[in-house]
Amino acid sequence: xxxxxxxxxxxxxxxxxxxxxxxxxxxxxxxxxxxxxxxxxxxxxxxxxxxxxxxxxxxxxxxxxxxxxxxxxxxxxxxxxxxxxxxxxxxxxxxxxxxxxxxxxxxxxxxxxxxxxxxxxxxxxxxxxxxxxxxxxxxxxxxxxxxxxxxxxxxxxxxxxxxxxxxxxxxxxxxxxxxxxxxxxxxxxxxxxxxxxxxxxxxxxxxxxxxxxxxxxxxxxxxxxxxxxxxxxxxxx
Amino acid sequence: xxxxxxxxxxxxxxxxxxxxxxxxxxxxxxxxxxxxxxxxxxxxxxxxxxxxxxxxxxxxxxxxxxxxxxxxxxxxxxxxxxxxxxxxxxxxxxxxxxxxxxxxxxxxxxxxxxxxxxxxxxxxxxxxxxxxxxxxxxxxxxxxxxxxxxxxxxxxxxxxxxxxxxxxxxxxxxxxxxxxxxxxxxxxxxxxxxxxxxxxxxxxxxxxxxxxxxxxxxxxxxxxxxxxxxxxxxxxxxxxxxxxxxxxxxxxxxxxxxxxxxxxxxxxxxxxxxxxxxxxxxxxxxxxxxxxxxxxxxxxxxxxxxxxxxxxxxxxxxxxxxxxxxxxxxxxxxxxxxxxxxxxxxxxxxxxxxxxxxxxxxxxxxxxxxxxxxxxxxxxxxxxxxxxxxxxxxxxxxxxxxxxxx
Numbered sequence: 111x112x113x114x115x116x117x118x119x120x121x122x123x124x125x126x127x128x129x130x131x132x133x134x135x136x137x138x139x140x141x142x143x144x145x146x147x148x149x150x151x152x153x154x155x156x157x158x159x160x161x162x163x164x165x166x167x168x169x170x171x172x173x174x175x176x177x178x179x180x181x182x183x184x185x186x187x188x189x190x191x192x193x194x195x196x197x198x199x200x201x202x203x204x205x206x207x208x209x210x211x212x213x214x215x216x217x218x219x220x221x222x223x224x225x226x227x228x229x230x231x232x233x234x235x236x237x238x239x240x241x242x243x244x245x246x247x248x249x250x251x252x253x254x255x256x257x258x259x260x261x262x263x264x265x266x267x268x269x270x271x272x273x274x275x276x277x278x279x280x281x282x283x284x285x286x287x288x289x290x291x292x293x294x295x296x297x298x299x300x301x302x303x304x305x306x307x308x309x310x311x312x313x314x315x316x317x318x319x320x321x322x323x324x325x326x327x328x329x330x331x332x333x334x335x336x337x338x339x340x341x342x343x344x345x346x347x
Numbered sequence: 348x349x350x351x352x353x354x355x356x357x358x359x360x361x362x363x364x365x366x367x368x369x370x371x372x373x374x375x376x377x378x379x380x381x382x383x384x385x386x387x388x389x390x391x392x393x394x395x396x397x398x399x400x401x402x403x404x405x406x407x408x409x410x411x412x413x414x415x416x417x418x419x420x421x422x423x424x425x426x427x428x429x430x431x432x433x434x435x436x437x438x439x440x441x442x443x444x445x446x447x448x449x450x451x452x453x454x455x456x457x458x459x460x461x462x463x464x465x466x467x468x469x470x471x472x473x474x475x476x477x478x479x480x481x482x483x484x485x486x487x488x489x490x491x492x493x494x495x496x497x498x499x500x501x502x503x504x505x506x507x508x509x510x511x512x513x514x515x516x517x518x519x520x521x522x523x524x525x526x527x528x529x530x531x532x533x534x535x536x537x538x539x540x541x542x543x544x545x546x547x548x549x550x551x552x553x554x555x556x557x558x559x560x561x562x563x564x565x566x567x568x569x570x571x572x573x574x575x576x577x578x579x580x581x582x583x584x585x586x587x588x589x590x591x592x593x594x595x596x597x598x599x600x601x602x603x604x605x606x607x608x609x610x611x612x613x614x615x616x617x618x619x620x621x622x623x624x625x626x627x628x629x630x631x632x633x634x635x636x637x638x639x640x641x642x643x644x645x646x647x648x649x650x651x652x653x654x655x656x657x658x659x660x661x662x663x664x665x666x667x668x669x670x671x672x673x674x675x676x677x678x679x680x681x682x683x684x685x686x687x688x689x690x691x692x693x694x695x696x697x698x699x700x701x702x703x704x705x706x707x708x709x710x711x712x713x714x715x716x717x718x719x720x721x722x723x724x725x726x727x728x729x730x731x732x733x734x735x736x737x738x739x740x741x742x743x744x745x746x747x748x749x750x751x752x753x
Contacts, residue, residue: 167653169652169746170747189743193652193658196653196654197654197656200655204750208650211364212361212364213357221651221654226655269654
C-alpha cells in the first residue's frame with residue numbers, strides 16, 4: 111500500500127514585499143515529503159529554502175496553492191489551528207539552537223510535552239528516553255549556556271523529537287557545528303527519521319549533510335531546479 | 348506540576364534573567380506601595396483622631412428639638428429641651444448608651460471688673476463631661492470643674508490671659524435670659540484649659556449646668572449628648588432612639604462634625620491624587636521593564652510560538668512576570684510601611700501644630716488590613732495589566748518575524 115505524504119505543497123506561490131518592491135519567493139512549487147524521509151533543501155540565498163521551511167512549519171502562509179499536512183489542507187493564517195497543529199505534529203530545529211536559556215536541558219526537552227498536556231510521569235519517561243537517545247542524560251540539569259554547540263543542538267533535536275512528531279523542520283542544523291559534531295548530529299537525525307518514522311525537511315548548504323539525506327531538492331529563484339534520488343524513492347514506496 | 352505553577356516558575360526564572368532591572372522595578376513598586384500605605388495610614392489615623400474628638404466633644408448622638416438644628420435662636424434656649432431629666436432616664440435604658448450629658452450653650456460677656464470680653468459658654472455636667480472628653484482637653488492650670496460646685500468656671504487659655512484670670516479669680520458672666528432681660532452671675536475660676544485651637548481658647552468658657560440655667564433663668568437645656576459604648580453602634584442607636592423620640596431630632600456626631608468632614612474631604616483628595624500619581628509611576632516602571640524584557644526575548648517568543656505555545660499561554664506567563672515584580676514589590680513595600688508604623692508607636696515623633704492651632708500632635712500611622720489588602724491587590728493588578736499591555740503585541744507578532752528578530 112502506498113503511504114501518503116506527511117507534508118505536501120501544491121503549486122505554491124509566495125511573494126514578499128520589500129518597500130516598493132514585490133519579491134517572488136516561490137513560483138509554483140510542488141513538493142511531497144514522505145514519512146521517514148530526510149529531505150534536504152539546497153540552493154543559493156534567496157532561492158526559497160526558508161520560505162518552504164516556513165510553509166511546511168505552518169508559521170507562514172502561501173499566497174496561492176495548497177499546503178496539506180498528513181492529507182489535510184491547512185491554512186497558517188488560522189492562528190490557533192496552526193499553533194495546535196505545530197504543537198501536536200511538528201518539531202523544529204534551528205540553526206542557533208533557540209533553547210530557552212532559563213530552562214535546564216531537562217525543562218527544555220520537557221516543554222513540548224508540557225504544552226501537549228501529558229501527565230508528569232509520562233513526560234519524565236519520555237524526556238529521559240530522548241536525553242538518552244541524544245547522549246545527554248548526564249546533562250539533564252545543566253543550563254544551555256553550560257553546554258557546547260554540539261550538545262545544544264542535540265538538546266534541540268531531543269526537544270524536537272520528544273513528542274514524536276510527524277515532521278521535523280530543520281534550518282541549517284549543522285551550520286554552527288564543527289565537522290565531528292555535525293556528523294554526530296546527522297547520525298542522530300537519520301536514526302530518528304528511520305526509527306521513529308519522522309520526516310525531516312532540512313534547509314542546508316552543508317554538503318556533509320546533503321550527501322546523507324534521502325533526497326535533495328535544489329531550489330533556484332523560487333522554483334525546484336532539480337530533485338535528486340526522487341525516482342528511486344518513489345520506486346521504493 | 349499544575350500548568351499555572353509551571354508558567355509561574357517560568358515567569359520567576361525570567362524575572363531572574365536581568366536581576367538588576369528586576370530589582371530596580373521591584374524597588375520602585377515597593378517604594379510606591381510603601382508611600383501609598385504611609386500616606387493612607389496617616390490619613391486614617393487623622394480621621395480616627397478627629398472622629399473620636401468629635402464624638403467625645405458632642406456625643407456620638409445629639410438629641411435636641413427639630414428647631415434647634417434648623418433655626419437660630421432669638422433668645423437663649425428658645426429651642427431647648429424641657430424635660431431633660433426624663434429624657435436622660437429613657438435614653439439610658441438603651442443597652443449601648445453609657446452616658447447622657449446635658450449641654451446649655453449660650454453667649455454673652457465675661458468681665459473681671461476692669462475688662463469685659465465676648466464669651467461662648469457651655470454649661471455641662473462636669474464629672475461625666477470631662478471624664479468622656481479624655482485627652483482632647485488639656486488642663487493648663489487649676490483643676491477641672493466638679494459636680495456640685497456651683498459658680499465655678501473653666502476658661503480657655505487665651506481668654507484667661509486676656510482677663511488676667513487664674514484659678515481662684517472672681518469673674519462675672521453676663522447674658523440675656525430666656526425672657527430677653529440682662530442677667531449676671533458671679534463665678535470663680537477653677538481651671539484654665541486649652542483645646543489646641545487658639546480661636547476657641549480665646550472665647551470658650553465651661554461652667555456647670557445649674558450655673559448656666561441660673562444665669563439664663565430657665566430649666567431647659569440646649570441638647571443632650573448621648574455617649575455610646577462604641578463608635579460602630581452609632582447608626583443603629585440613632586435609628587432606635589429616633590424611633591422612640593419621634594418629636595425630637597437625633598443627629599450623629601458625623602452629621603454635626605463639619606471640621607471632620609472638611610478635613611476628610613481635603614485629605615481624601617490630596618492622598619487620593621498622591622495614590623493615583625504613585626500608581627501611574629509604578630505602572631510606567633513595570634511597563635518599561637516588561638517592554639525591555641519582551642523586546643530582548645522576541646526571538647525566544649517566536650521559538651515558543653513555533654513549538655505550539657498559544658498566545659494566551661505566553662500572555663499568562665508574561666502577566667505572571669508582572670505579578671511577581673509588582674506583587675513582590677507591593678509585599679516588600681507593605682512590610683516596610685508596617686515597620687515604619689510600628690516604629691512610630693515606639694518613638695514619639697511630634698508633628699508641628701496645624702494652622703490655627705497651638706499644639707502639635709503625635710505622628711501615628713494606622714495599619715489597616717483593608718487598606719493594605721487593597722494596595723497590594725491594586726499594585727499587583729496594575730503590574731499584571733502593564734505586562735499584558737506590552738506583551739499583547741509581541742505574542743501576536745507573526746512567528747516568522749519574531750524568529751528573524753535580531
